Amino acid sequence: MDDYSTNFFVLLGEFSMKRLIFLAVVFSFVVWAGCSSSDNPTDPGNGGPTGPPRVVANSSAGTPTMSSPNESIWSGVTKYAIDISTLNAPKLPPPTSQTLTDSVYVQAIVNDSDLFLRIEYTDDSLNLLKDYLYCHDTANKNFTLWDLGNEDQVFVMFFGLPDSAYDVWNWRSLGTAPARLAEDFVYDNGSIIVDSGGQEVTQPNPLSFAQPQWVHNTGPAFNGEILYIEDISSITPFLTSSWAQDQIVPGYVVDTAVGGRVQIGQPYASSRWDVFTVHSYNSSTNRLSVVLKRRLVVDYSQDLDLVDSVKVKIGVLDEKDHLTDLVGRQGFTKEFWLIL
DSSP: OOHHHHHHHHHHHHHHHHHHHHHHHHHHHHHHHHHHHHTOTTOTTSSSOOOOOEEEOBSSSOOOOSSOTTOGGGGGSOOEEEEOBTTSSSOOOTTSEEOSOSEEEEEEEEOSSEEEEEEEEEOSOOOOOOSEEEEEETTTTEEEEETTOOOOEEEEEEEEEGGGEEEEEEEETTTTGGGTEEEEEEEETTEEEEOSOOOOSEEEOOEETTEESOEETTGGGOOOSOEEGGGEEOSGGGTTSOOOTTOEEOSEEEOTTHHHHTSTTSTTOOSTTOEEEEEEEETTTTEEEEEEEEESSOSOTTSOOOSSOEEEEEEEEESOSOTTOSSEEEEEOOOEEEEO
16 A cells, blocks of 8 residues: 555544544533533422522512501512421521421512512411510519510521621511511621611510519500500509409510601611511411511611612511520521512
8 A cells, every 4th residue: 555545544544533532522511411401400390409489579569558568569469488497597406496387478579769578477376475574472463574475576688798697677576566667687697786776666674673663554454465655654553453363564665656766867767777567467367467668778888788689588486586596486498589
């Protein structure tokens, strides 16, 4: 065979080998791509794990008046079910943690200036008697503190502050709800830092010589669960009245006027109290509904400006005092995307 023929076959062999290598690479890429597609964690059709769910805010519904959490405007807004679990952080160590509900239902409305979030879930009661007092000695009108009673709470936690901290809106059935507010704080790696602002919705009703500092101005005739500041009296006029065994006096005095004093533009407006709320509890269906409202962009450095989509998680506590309680019923969602 001449040199020309020999070179031809050598070149042909090299070409064939390169072609086989190319085809092998293409085949490998196709196989890898197919595997990657089926393992895509954000692909909802593959039966595997999914990424964070998405709650899309409605920008065309209009503006809620905040007169009720059940305004008709919400009937036209998509309701998203988000799973709740004690396995989601912040969490409690088992077996002390229990979840009061398996999901929360979230709706969102956004307009040019404000975000409105409606949160609904199942709760077997609306707890209001936090650290209440009860009459254990009817003859001497002496009372004892029962500090195991507590309130219900909702936490809306927005991720995105510096150092991976959360901007938190905390609604409490006694501590904020009567004033139509939620308290704002920063949750940073286990630490809770309340935002700036001096107003207090509640103040303790302490015992003095085994008697409440304050009782209702109707004395033992009162059997309500909230003691409003405008209705209080000392116990002195009622020391000769008949008090029932174990009769309850609320452990806190509530000042609903704080809600008006912290409105935007008022002298006591603050980062701590810039989330406004309305709620209702349906005892026949055991459903608690809370609507929370805040400006999208605020002037406080402790708050997260909601100028784009944001990751959120929601927590609920049933008759518990604090986010970091070591005992009680509480649960949190995983982080999900709120699309603004």
